[in-house]
Amino acid sequence: MIREITIGQYYPADSVIHRLDPRVKIVCTLLFLISLFVQNSLSGYVIATLFLVFVIRASKVPFRFIVKGLKAIILLLMFTVVMNLFLTKEGAVLLHFWIFTITENGLRISVFMAIRLIYLIIGSSLMTLTTTPNALTDGIESLLRPLNRFRVPVHEVAMIMSIALRFIPILLEETDKIMKAQIARGADLESGNMIQRTKAMVPILVPLFVSAFRRANDLALAMEARCYCGGEGRTKMKPLVYKRQDYAAYVIVVAYVVLAFVAGRFAPLHIWIF
Amino acid sequence: MEMIRARELVYEYEQRDDEGNVIGMNRALDEIELDVRPGQFVAILGHNGSGKSTLAKHMNAILVPTGGTMWVNGRDTKDPRELMSVRQSAGMVFQNPDNQIIGTIVEEDVGFGPENLGVPTEEIWRRVEDGLKSVGMLEYRTHSPNKLSGGQKQRVAIAGVIAMEPECIVLDEPTAMLDPVGRKEVLRTVQELRKRKNVTVILITHYMEEAIDADAVYVMEGGHVVMQGTPREIFSRVDELKRYRLDVPQVTMLAEELRKGGLDIPKGILRREELVQAICRLS
Ligand SMILES: Nc1ncnc2c1ncn2[C@@H]1O[C@H](COP(=O)(O)OP(=O)(O)O)[C@@H](O)[C@H]1O
């Protein structure tokens, strides 16, 4: 059951998007997310939709994989829609029954909000689906490097992230093993109320922590033995280098952002209340 | 010049109580003398807690002596300026295969050491390829280490050390957590490395069979080196080994029992073929 948790799901394929520099993907995803939130017109969303379809096509990731990510936010999505729908009081009334009122504005805001959230998830899952966790860490490290000047330990944080990525599957497997071992000793993890079940987790967490610290200690020794002493003076086996496709990607995304903005400003395209 | 040299080497762990106050010292190494020449294959045997790992950690300057001196490739491990070159000269492979692989992809793990040394990118790729080739793991270069068997993980760890181009490799019970197949796999890899690259190998082990091919064997007990010599010399002293809670290889054991039973079989037989020959000579 515990192994179903997948973190940083990566969909291996050979596509232009997969081959892009991770920095490009991170920056462009951020640009796309920002563009969604400054967007408030139908024409802007039409352009965003076309752009997303274009990128999904180019990434060769099957659509159902992308939609999977939406399952995680379905509750949040429903909550946002309901809240916006019933709690917006301004604007002409569309519908009124008992204590509920739906206004034009409410409908408009909740539909746009839903689209924003859905596109936000699709956009960011596209990034994680097409980038290996390692490349992602490298990209973040490289993008945040200027923070070094403010004494933010960027290299160390990136190293911690990549080690965490390596050890998550190992620790999950270990949790599984310990759970089975405790169940074999008669531990009851399933029944009882909330408090009882939380208490039942203690015999699992204690050995897990002990083993995690032992691993951490071993790993620190192994890293030191291999001459690791921080980011200073280190070279990279896979340095990040911008290629022509990366510049092209920047140009395309910036063009999209500008186009969506201009369209929303000067040709908002009104249909009914939207 | 010796590859590894220790004179009157002493190491004491601090013993602490629950509050972290020092309540005493635990002498894990006591006046160790050690000489390993370049290219030698040295095995270190000893019961649990006899100080083998503590000694191994001195060869890599993870621990520095509290008394006496340890030289690696002529460099004093106490000298902080020599730290990196000591660690580069004497690579270390540990017991637990999972806890020493840092990279999330095999080739990136092998590249970790050279990256730390500041080796230029193209050279890193050459070394990674060479390292993986010499342990026979080149075809797994883009795999995740989590999906490999224990023996394969240890071979990746060895490749990671090779990529740093050390003169000496210290293996601290590298086979202790492996099944027999993995054990053979790792030992074969070490033997081939010795032939191809002429590196000095220091193998710490629990399994007597792994020490048979060594040029020299050291036996440790309670922080002392209590026996030293060629495998043949050491394994012919069966009773003494028993005193240190160590076995002898099965074949040696059988030969010893036959000799005690009155058969004319020479002392210190290590391999099955030798025993067969000795028995054939009897009639
Ligand atoms: N980190 C430590 N702190 C305190 N004592 C230790 C530590 N590591 C090992 N020891 C002690 O040092 C002695 C030698 O241990 P070790 O070198 O690990 O032996 P071996 O590898 O032969 O099993 C043992 O008595 C052990 O209890």
Ligand SMILES: [Mg+2]
């Ligand atoms: Mg040990």
